[in-house]
Amino acid sequence: MTKKKDDQNQDFDFDLIEKWLENYFLDPLTSYYDQTQFQIDVYETDKEWIVEAILNEFEASEIRVYIEEEKLFISAAKYPPSPDNQKRVRSIEFPFKINQQEISASFLNGILEIFISKTKKGTGKNRYITFP
Template identity: 45%
Template sequence: MNDESKEQPLDLRSLEKWLEQYFLDPLTNYLDETAFRIDMFETEQEIIIEALLGEFPSSQITVFLEDKSIIISAVDSTSATPQLRQRKVTFPFSVIHKHVHATFAQGIVEIFLSKNKAGSGQNRFVTLP
């Protein structure tokens, strides 16, 4: 990957338009009810994604960065037939070129996507505490 893609600042107007379209999409509401709920917030420095996964311990949750997407998965391995719940959030920019970290507390996964700090430029898992 070239250094140019790592250093490009986010186009804030495009990001605002994308956020509006994402939350007005009926599929978003459907997935909130059938898989698990996701909320997004924006600060000056970060985009924050919250996934409500109260019935899962952190050991059953994964966060994976793949090109322009953040994929959050939870597997209930306690039942006879393990159940996978998954949400994929696709951004209008490459998330692998951004610094990303996550926390997990009280059943909520918080994923912090930096607007300014560069990431490795590779598909990767984000470690939960």
């Protein structure tokens, strides 16, 4: 396996990440949760990983994004809660600590996008991610 260092001295084992992405999309639970909770896709660019969640039924104020070490949690719940509107939750476990990377998010037209920088350092703390 080869490791590549970015400008911020963060090590990413790209072979491990490629294997992780392959396993994530081939996991039958991923398809099941896409149908029963909400759909998630993961994209990669040169500078970031992008997690996209389709949340057409929800308003921005009803969505929470939380990162805890290598885990990303997305939850959505209608307000006021009712038996017909159950809370929906998805999580993704990355093969590296995402809380050490800069993360931002946006929500527009029912699509939540979470941007995890490959090159910029974050606080290193578990935290909620806010978006406009």
